[in-house]
Amino acid sequence: MTGVLPRQRIEDLTRTGVIACDAPLAEGQIQPASLDLRLGQTAYRVRASFLAGQGRSVAERLDEFEMHRIDLTPGAVLEKGCVYLVPLQEGLALPAGLHAVANAKSSTGRLDLLTRTITDGGTEFDRIATGYEGPLYAEICPRSFSVLVRPGMRLNQLRLREGEARLSDEALRALHDESPLVDSEPRIDGGLGFSVDLAPRTGTLVGYRAKPHTGVIDLDRIGQYDPAEFWEEVHATDRQIILDPGAFYILVSREAVTIPPAYAAEMAPYLAMVGEFRVHYAGFFDPGFGHEAAGGQGARGVLEVRCHEAPFVLEHGQIVGRLVYERMAEAPDQLYGQEIASNYQGQGLKLSKHFRDPVPKAR
Structure with a gap:
């Protein structure tokens, strides 16, 4: 198989x-x-x-x-x-x-x-x-x-x-019809397209930008660091932000996605022609991510964004990447978020597990 x-x-x-x-x-x-x-x-x-x-x-x-x-x-x-x-x-x-x-x-x-x-x-x-x-x-x-x-x-x-595990676009559409993969109309072209959320339902906070001069992070220390010492808040009041060259951002997808138990997925960058930036350095999505069988109701993808040579305007709803779905050889005996410590099940905008939950600044 x-x-x-x-x-x-x-x-x-x-x-x-x-x-x-x-x-x-x-x-x-x-x-x-x-x-x-x-x-x-x-x-x-x-x-x-x-x-x-x-x-x-x-x-x-x-x-x-x-x-x-x-x-x-x-x-x-x-x-x-x-x-x-x-x-x-x-x-x-x-x-x-x-x-x-x-x-x-x-x-x-x-x-x-x-x-x-x-x-x-x-x-x-x-x-x-x-x-x-x-x-x-x-x-x-x-x-x-x-x-x-x-x-x-x-x-x-x-x-x-x-062998070959990747789903064709036709197979991906059929899977979505059987078990919805996204909480909106799917945009399928070489995988399931996803876009950036720069119009939150409440407030104006849309992400975080890494500060240029910070202390050391001990990777064994979980939930210990104050986000304000390492990150600047990014706010959008006009449904857009400008990415600065060389800066690193944590943003979030507009879509909430699910990975059914018999499938896995990998986040892939979108075509380079859409802008001078790279999205997502860590791309594996396990079976059960965001899926109700593993206690999820859809989860949004966190976007790790780095801008390259020139400042770039990123706008709400702009497609920035795609999820490539793959068949499992057989269903795993344990799903993401089910009986295991899954740090990002049901996530929204979220920093790495090393940081305490941030307290948004008053604006």
Whole structure:
């Protein structure tokens, strides 16, 4: 059967050696349709981001680019604007027909912590071809905040697929007719289109912008940080905002979406021609996200937005991305938001789990 492998199949792969682990699996490491990847003991500060390239190993390339190495065991700060490479505690021995794709976890993306997976012989980030056997590495570049990390922390995740899992637009329309995927008329073109909400029902708060000079965020501290020390509020009174080049924003989609239990989804950027910005650095949506079977009533997608070369006017309802839906090889035995700690089920505009709930400023 083709499709995205569910939690129970991933667990089987850890027992048969397809997924190799340096240490026993941690509680909650296997999600409904993905495996969280854990940082190893050492971080390598490198001069630049790189791919191993065909026929070459990451270890070989480290000889070219390594500046110094850092022991993560006592905890270490990865500094804003620097690039690091960290061997992961998981490796792969993929059989024929099974391939993998990696992505940053939601909290990682909401901290503007660019995290990508690379492999020996790799020519693409986050894509692992069938038959790959070898180690996995995380390339980490903190963009807005310096962060404190330790071995075992989980910044990115792996999804495994058998064959072609992606739904065509025709199949996506049929699925929406059967089980509504969005709380409005669906805009389907290469996936389910979603737009930005810059006209909230109450007030004028539409998002947050990362402050340029802040303290360090310890990734083990959950719900501990004052948002006002790291973020500026973004308000819209005319259904639009202007994105500043180089700035990082947390916004929210206008649509509330659901992922039925037999499907998974990945958020993909929209066509570059719509504007000089990138949306969403962390894109996996698990089965059950926003779905009533897992205690949800639709959930809006948080948008991680970075503007590039020129200021850009973003307007309410502008399409900024799309959700690509995929079939599960079989339904997972546990859904997002059901019997597991799911930080973002039923979410609206929400910062990463490290921050206390913000108190909007009076205007």
